[in-house]
Amino acid sequence: MFAGDQNGLQGDPRLKAISEAIRVVPHFPKPGIMFQDITTLLLDHKAFKDAVDIFVDRYRDMDISVVAGVEARGFMFGPSIALAIGAKFVPLRKPRKLPGEVISEAYVLEYGTDCLEMHVGAVQPGERALVIDDLVATGGTLCAAIRLLERVGAQVVECACVVGLREVKGQHRLNGKPLYILVEPRQLTNCSAPSVNGVAVNGVETCRHNDLYLSAT
Amino acid sequence: MRRVLIFSSPNPITPQLSTPPTPPVNAVFPIRNCRWIGPSTSFQPPVLRLHNYQRTPTPLLCSATDSVTNQTKMASQDEQDPRISKISSVIRVIPNFPKPGILFQDITTLLLDTKAFRDTIDLFVERYREKDISVVAGIEARGFIFGPPIALAIGAKFVPLRKPNKLPGEVISEEYSLEYGTDKIEMHVGAMQAGERALIIDDLVATGGTLCAAIRLLERVGVHVVECACVIELPELKGRERLGDTPLFVLVSSA
Numbered sequence: 001m002f003a004g005d006q007n008g009l010q011g012d013p014r015l016k017a018i019s020e021a022i023r024v025v026p027h028f029p030k031p032g033i034m035f036q037d038i039t040t041l042l043l044d045h046k047a048f049k050d051a052v053d054i055f056v057d058r059y060r061d062m063d064i065s066v067v068a069g070v071e072a073r074g075f076m077f078g079p080s081i082a083l084a085i086g087a088k089f090v091p092l093r094k095p096r097k098l099p100g101e102v103i104s105e106a107y108v109l110e111y112g113t114d115c116l117e118m119h120v121g122a123v124q125p126g127e128r129a130l131v132i133d134d135l136v137a138t139g140g141t142l143c144a145a146i147r148l149l150e151r152v153g154a155q156v157v158e159c160a161c162v163v164g165l166r167e168v169k170g171q172h173r174l175n176g177k178p179l180y181i182l183v184e185p186r187q188l189t190n191c192s193a194p195s196v197n198g199v200a201v202n203g204v205e206t207c208r209h210n211d212l213y214l215s216a217t
Numbered sequence: 218m219r220r221v222l223i224f225s226s227p228n229p230i231t232p233q234l235s236t237p238p239t240p241p242v243n244a245v246f247p248i249r250n251c252r253w254i255g256p257s258t259s260f261q262p263p264v265l266r267l268h269n270y271q272r273t274p275t276p277l278l279c280s281a282t283d284s285v286t287n288q289t290k291m292a293s294q295d296e297q298d299p300r301i302s303k304i305s306s307v308i309r310v311i312p313n314f315p316k317p318g319i320l321f322q323d324i325t326t327l328l329l330d331t332k333a334f335r336d337t338i339d340l341f342v343e344r345y346r347e348k349d350i351s352v353v354a355g356i357e358a359r360g361f362i363f364g365p366p367i368a369l370a371i372g373a374k375f376v377p378l379r380k381p382n383k384l385p386g387e388v389i390s391e392e393y394s395l396e397y398g399t400d401k402i403e404m405h406v407g408a409m410q411a412g413e414r415a416l417i418i419d420d421l422v423a424t425g426g427t428l429c430a431a432i433r434l435l436e437r438v439g440v441h442v443v444e445c446a447c448v449i450e451l452p453e454l455k456g457r458e459r460l461g462d463t464p465l466f467v468l469v470s471s472a
Contacts, residue, residue, distance in 0.1 A: 023386070025385035025386045028385040028386070029382075029385070035385045037385050037386065039376070039377060039384065039405060039408070042365070042368075042374060042375040042376070042377070043374040043375075043376070043408060044374070045368070045369070045372055045373065045374055048365075048368075048369065048374075048375070049369055052369065071358055072357060072358045072361055072377075072379075072383075073361075075358060075359075075361035075362050076361050076365050076375070076377065077365070079328070079334075079362050079363075079365065079366055080365055080366045080369055082328075082331075082334075083331075083334065083335055083338065083366055086331055087331065088328060088329040088330070088331055088334075089328040089329075089334065089362070090325075090328070090329070091325060091328070091358075091362070093358075096315070097358070098325065099311035099314040099315070099321045099323050100309070100311045100314070100323065119325060122325070122329060
């Protein structure tokens with residue numbers, strides 16, 4: 001579900017500012033991919049704060065005790081939300097980064113597999129959890145995160161992302177868990193790149209490219 | 218990047234380590250009000266410098282001089298701030314990670330204690346608010362956990378300093394030495410402007426190699442690094458000296 005679809009946030013100027021603060025970098029990490037770069041959002045203090053506030057307003061009364069953030073960009077949003085809603089923050093990391101005992105969940109990439117890990121004992125059975133990442137594309141990583149939390153008996157209340165496609169190809173792969181997204185990806189005009197972070201997009205939105213950094217990419 | 222205690226053993230023959238006893242299954246991880254106790258005294262670290270092996274990092278008076286301003290008196294510098302001992306006590310020490318002989322300071326347990334995590338951020342925010350700091354730079358990846366909440370609270374932007382090939386678009390890179398070989402950190406071109414006042418954040422400072430690379434990166438674009446701030450310092454590794462003129466502020470010192 002998109003934040004802007006909800007009665008309270010329809011036409012909210014904060015969402016427009018958040019969207020415009022996100023930079024699109026074409027052909028990264030490889031040709032054809034339009035990378036949604038949230039680092040420019042982090043440079044805009046007001047827009048960054050607004051993004052966190054929108055998540056906090058949504059989740060503060062949902063009895064959420066765990067915010068799990070996916071490495072590494074989930075770390076940039078998750079802790080602020082956790083602190084504001086009184087939840088603990090649990091990092092979900094690539095293999096061999098977390099010391100001590102971990103549980104692992106493998107997931108499929110376009111070519112090959114990857115793995116997400118969580119500390120044993122970080123989350124207790126019955127806890128209500130939120131999963132945070134900057135962007136959802138296929139949903140593969142979020143699904144692995146959900147599985148990790150459910151394996152230890154936690155209840156995943158929702159997955160939340162700053163950017164995501166309106167029609168997430170893998171939406172059904174979120175195992176029925178709701179997905180909350182602030183903004184849709186933007187595209188450069190006159191760009192023939194067919195996909196967003198690796199996921200094909202039908203149609204091109206009309207939007208402009210903000211030269212948000214002093215130097216052009 | 219280095220986040221761990223690096224030992225250089227005076228003994229050229231790798232000593233046999235006794236295997237630490239397995240912690241009880243239901244106490245592998247510190248839960249509220251309960252702390253996993255590390256290995257028993259049968260564990261012998263291979264280096265003499267660890268003769269005073271501690272389970273708990275020593276709480277530290279904030280040791281940096283108040284270089285940010287001469288006027289403001291920081292409460293946490295005058296005496297042991299009561300929040301610090303709690304923060305120190307919830308940081309978990311994992312022996313032999315990522316390799317034998319290293320005691321890893323694990324801050325993830327701090328993040329599970331909502332009050333202690335909140336206090337950690339508050340201690341930094343109290344120090345840096347109203348100091349005209351416009352940039353908080355965080356070092357991948359654990360600097361990303363502490364940096365953004367601080368940046369949001371003090372009205373600064375947050376800039377991630379990342380491993381190679383993670384940042385899209387134009388970057389500048391700074392290489393630094395590791396025990397074996399080199400590594401690099403990168404920053405986006407244009408993320409900071411000359412003349413800005415910056416803070417650099419990471420969870421832990423050991424030798425200071427990564428922080429020094431970060432300082433060089435920022436100074437190359439004309440930014441003034443006001444201070445480096447970490448949750449934990451490993452003073453025996455002399456990171457503070459390596460930072461030279463740039464002040465270092467830490468909450469906890471693990472001797």
